[in-house]
Amino acid sequence: MSASQGKLRAFLFGDPYAGRVVPPSGFTAQLTLFASGAMAFLAVFALALSLASGRLAERWGDELAGTATIRIVAPQDQRSEQTTAALRVLETTPGIASARALSDAEQQALLAPWFGSDLPLDTLPVPRLIEIVTLGQGFDATGLRLRLAAEVPGAVLDDHGRWRAPLVAAAQRLRFLGWLVAGLILAAVAAMVTLAANAALAANAQVVAVLRHVGATDSYIAQAFVRRFTLRALVGSTVGVVLGLAAVWGLSAGGDAPGFLTGIGFQGTGWFVPLALPLVCALVALAATAVAAGRALKALS
Amino acid sequence: MMLRHNRHVGAGARVIELENVAYSYGGGELLSDISVKLAPGSFHFLTGPSGAGKTTLLKLCYGALLPSAGYIRLFQTDVRSLERDDVAQLRRKIGVVHQNVQFLDHLSVTDNIALPLTVSGRHAEAAGSDLPELMNWIGLTNRADAFPPELSGGERQRAALARAVIMSPDIVLADEPTGNIDWEMSQRLLTLLVELNRMGKTVLIATHDLSLIRAAKAQVQARVLRISNRRVQLAGADL
Numbered sequence: 001m002s003a004s005q006g007k008l009r010a011f012l013f014g015d016p017y018a019g020r021v022v023p024p025s026g027f028t029a030q031l032t033l034f035a036s037g038a039m040a041f042l043a044v045f046a047l048a049l050s051l052a053s054g055r056l057a058e059r060w061g062d063e064l065a066g067t068a069t070i071r072i073v074a075p076q077d078q079r080s081e082q083t084t085a086a087l088r089v090l091e092t093t094p095g096i097a098s099a100r101a102l103s104d105a106e107q108q109a110l111l112a113p114w115f116g117s118d119l120p121l122d123t124l125p126v127p128r129l130i131e132i133v134t135l136g137q138g139f140d141a142t143g144l145r146l147r148l149a150a151e152v153p154g155a156v157l158d159d160h161g162r163w164r165a166p167l168v169a170a171a172q173r174l175r176f177l178g179w180l181v182a183g184l185i186l187a188a189v190a191a192m193v194t195l196a197a198n199a200a201l202a203a204n205a206q207v208v209a210v211l212r213h214v215g216a217t218d219s220y221i222a223q224a225f226v227r228r229f230t231l232r233a234l235v236g237s238t239v240g241v242v243l244g245l246a247a248v249w250g251l252s253a254g255g256d257a258p259g260f261l262t263g264i265g266f267q268g269t270g271w272f273v274p275l276a277l278p279l280v281c282a283l284v285a286l287a288a289t290a291v292a293a294g295r296a297l298k299a300l301s
Numbered sequence: 302m303m304l305r306h307n308r309h310v311g312a313g314a315r316v317i318e319l320e321n322v323a324y325s326y327g328g329g330e331l332l333s334d335i336s337v338k339l340a341p342g343s344f345h346f347l348t349g350p351s352g353a354g355k356t357t358l359l360k361l362c363y364g365a366l367l368p369s370a371g372y373i374r375l376f377q378t379d380v381r382s383l384e385r386d387d388v389a390q391l392r393r394k395i396g397v398v399h400q401n402v403q404f405l406d407h408l409s410v411t412d413n414i415a416l417p418l419t420v421s422g423r424h425a426e427a428a429g430s431d432l433p434e435l436m437n438w439i440g441l442t443n444r445a446d447a448f449p450p451e452l453s454g455g456e457r458q459r460a461a462l463a464r465a466v467i468m469s470p471d472i473v474l475a476d477e478p479t480g481n482i483d484w485e486m487s488q489r490l491l492t493l494l495v496e497l498n499r500m501g502k503t504v505l506i507a508t509h510d511l512s513l514i515r516a517a518k519a520q521v522q523a524r525v526l527r528i529s530n531r532r533v534q535l536a537g538a539d540l
Contacts, residue, residue, distance in 0.1 A: 021419060023407040210403050214464065215393040216420035217386040 021216075022207060022224045028196040032229055035192045036236030036281050037243075043185045044244025044274045048264045050178025051273065057171030060164060067160060068141075070099075070130040074154030083128050086152045090132060093147070095139030102129045127156075189233065189281055190288040197229055197289040201296040208300055222293035226286055233285030237278040245274055315374070316341050316472055316503050317362050322371035324357055331357055333531040335371070339505060341471065344498045344521050346514050347507040348536065349528035355507035358528065359476050362505065363395045364388040376471070393421055396465030400477035402457055404449035411436065411445045414463045421468070432467075439463045439493065455486035462493055472503045479513055487513055495521045 070090075074082045083101050090099040102110075104121050107129060111119055141159045148155040201208065211221050245266075252265040266273070317339040324332040331354045339345060347355050360366040361373055364380050365388075373380045375391055383391065404413045415432060418424050436442045439459040444452065452460060458478055465473060475494065479487035491513060498504045498521055508514065517523050525536035 020408065020412070021405065021416070023405070206403065207405060210405055210416075211420060212389065213392070213397065213403070214417040214420055215389050215468070217389040219386065220420055 019224065019227065021211060022200075022204060022221075022228065028200045028203075029228075029232060032193060032196045032232040032285070033236040033239075035196075036189055036233040036285065037240035039185045039189045039192075040237035040240030040277050040281055041244040041247075043182050043277050044241055044248060045264065046178050046181035046185060047274050047277075048178075048248050048266055050175050050182065051266060051270045052264050053171050053174035053178055055267065057168050057175060060171060061168050065138075065160075065164075066134050066136075068132040068134060068139075069158045069160070070132065070148070071156045071158065072128040072130065072152070072154050073156060074127075076125070078154065079128050082152050082154045083130065086130055086148065086155045089144070089147050089151055090130070093139055093144055095135050095137060097133045097135050099130055099132045102131060186280060186284050189237075190284045193229055193233060193285045193288040194292045197225055197292040198296055200225060200229075201293060201300070205300055208297065218294075218297045222290060222297060225293050226289040229289040230282050230286040234278055234282040237281035241274050241277045245271070314341060314377070315339060316376055317505075318372075318374040318377075319361065319368075320372040320374075322361065322368045322373060324354070324361060324366065325369040326357070330369070330531060332361075332528075335533050337526065337533055339472075339503055341503055342498070342501045343503055344495075344517070344523040345505045346517070346523055346525045347505060347528065347533075348509055348511070348514065348525060351509065353528040354531070355509075355528060356476050358533070359397075359474050359505070359507050363397055363472075363474055364391055393417060393468050394470050395472045395474060396462075396468065396470040398458070398461045398465045398473070398475040398478050400480040402461035404457070404460070406449050408448075409445065410441060410447050410449065410452065410460055413449060414460055414467055416464060417468045435463050435467060440489070454481040455483070455489070458482055458486070458490055459493070462490065466497060466502075470502065472505070473497055475504070475506045475508075477508055477510075478506065479508065479510055484512075488516060491517055492520075 070086055072079055072082050072086060087099055087101065090096050107126065108117065108119060108121055110129075111121075111126070141157060141161075145157050148157060208221055212218075248265055315338045317337070319335050319337045322332065322335040323330060335358065347358060349355055357366065361368060362375075364373075364375060364383065367373075367380060376394065378391075380388075404410075405416065408416070411432065412419075414435065415424060433442065433445075436445055439462060441456060441459055441463070444456060444460075449457065449460075458481070462473075462475075462478070465475075473494065478490055478494075482490070487510070494504055494506065495517065506513075506517075514523070514525060526533050527536040
């Protein structure tokens with residue numbers, strides 16, 4: 001066993017007698033357990049929100065990035081001719097994998113949700129739609145617009161970027177917000193543990209005096225408190241994460257409606273991400289208690 | 302036994318050395334121009350009226366306070382050069398007994414006595430055969446599992462003495478160790494301190510109890526230092 005492993009083992013399991021020199025502190029123990037559990041529970045939801053937003057942004061980005069649409073807005077007698085001309089232009093445009101005009105039936109199906117299925121397309125000035133599938137690197141939209149303007153006056157190119165970009169940006173902002181909330185929750189854990197550690201140290205000022213009197217170093221005294229609060233945060237946050245995962249699973253397992261309404265949930269390996277929370281909470285508690293103990297012991301000297 | 306006899310220290314070596322030490326508190330000078338040297342294995346009393354500065358001088362002797370002026374050397378080391386953890390290490394070589402001794406009330410008497418070993422990572426030693434011997438030496442074998450609030454004043458003082466010596470320190474400092482106990486128990490405690498001195502420990506006892514000093518001088522060659530007008534003087538033969 002290496003020295004660092006030995007130190008970690010000593011910290012986690014430690015000398016059973018060393019852990020007993022600090023008396024069990026009632027309310028700070030319960031406060032730390034409850035608060036770290038509650039915070040971990042909330043952090044699971046923040047992570048679920050962030051990961052779900054990330055998936056949404058990627059899906060919107062991936063699904064729509066490889067497509068574009070051309071509308072042929074022309075008089076009825078020129079529509080077919082201009083559609084053919086547009087397809088010819090597209091055949092010679094680099095970066096386009098395929099292009100095809102939607103059939104009347106397909107256009108009818110697109111409009112059916114708004115106008116019903118018995119829409120007489122042949123009597124209405126509905127533009128003809130051409131669906132474009134692009135190659136990986138995409139195409140030169142500006143150049144294509146110029147060519148279409150010259151050769152197909154009724155063609156309007158829509159590369160989806162105009163309305164796709166804000167949606168992707170919104171999803172990415174939501175993802176950032178999720179991580180921000182998770183970060184704030186961890187900061188709250190640090191603040192709460194600091195308060196609890198300060199309260200415990202203040203309540204045990206007499207114990208600290210006795211320990212110093214018999215030759216205990218400040219690092220020894222601090223370690224007794226640090227280990228205690230770290231383990232409490234670890235246990236509390238583990239319980240919180242388990243409950244949080246169960247709640248998220250219950251949300252997604254409750255049929256399509258909740259998942260559709262909230263969009264919150266984990267998929268695949270995403271379920272393992274919250275499992276890191278107890279360790280992160282414990283590390284946050286360790287750092288917060290170490291800082292608090294260092295300051296408090298300095299103040300008590 | 303846990304209380305090892307001290308190794309021979311060369312002549313001229315000093316375990317505690319105060320040189321022109323002054324200590325100010327609250328704007329006033331409590332101690333002034335104090336120069337004291339304690340040789341290894343010596344036995345000293347420190348006496349003087351209440352408020353003269355006996356406790357302060359003892360605290361200076363184990364690094365709990367730093368002097369306003371002058372030099373204090375513990376085991377030939379200037380206390381000003383010590384970091385906080387160095388002072389903690391130093392206290393393992395200096396056993397201290399206070400009049401109002403404090404224990405950890407949630408631990409048993411045995412665990413309290415073993416506390417210096419615990420905090421220095423040597424608790425396993427306490428689990429050996431030496432601790433019962435120490436408990437027997439101070440007469441607390443039958444109170445080993447009791448908790449501090451259950452002890453009488455004399456038992457607390459003896460437990461404090463055991464805690465002070467469990468690390469086999471070179472120096473034992475006692476601040477009014479018999480202040481809260483009856484005469485018979487005082488004599489018993491004094492006997493223990495004299496025994497420690499015979500093992501080679503340097504003993505310094507702060508007390509205003511002259512009868513204790515007289516009783517000690519009948520058993521051991523003790524010098525008496527008296528604090529008067531902020532200074533320390535060697536007391537005369539009247540004690």
